[in-house]
Amino acid sequence: MDTMDDTIEFEALTAPILEERPWAVFAACKAEKSMKFFPQTRQEEREAIAICNICPVIEDCLDHALESNERFGxxxxxxxxxxxxxxxIV
Ligand code: SF4
Known part of the structure; x- marks a missing residue:
């Protein structure tokens, strides 16, 4: 059984997250540990970005991050x- 510590679980993507970010249901990272997207090393950063690069909602996610001024991760x-x-630039 998974712990609730650093794992993004699908159930955790219910409201209010899905209300704010409905595209998250298609996220390539939804089964990944959330800490993977707050990397501490360049290698970890590259691994997270590699997942993003196959994600079908990468543009929605970037728009959200820019609009919400997501400062970390x-x-x-x-x-x-x-x-x-x-x-x-924008
Ligand atoms: S672009 Fe990356 S961080 Fe955003 S939802 Fe997709 S996998 Fe997750």
Missing amino acids: VWGGTTERERRKISR
Whole structure:
């Protein structure tokens, strides 16, 4: 049985998360440990981004991260640094 510590479980994606982000039901990361998307090393960062790169909702996720000013973690295939750069351009 999974613990509730750092695992994104499908049941955890019910309201209010799904209400705010309905596309999350299609997320490639929904069965991954959430901490994987808050990497501590470049290797972990690359692993998270590799999952994003096969995710069918990568654009929705990046839009959400930019609109919500998500400051930490990998969202929509981007790192925190990359989102800061995008935010300065847009
Ligand atoms: S783009 Fe990445 S972080 Fe966003 S939902 Fe998909 S796999 Fe998860």
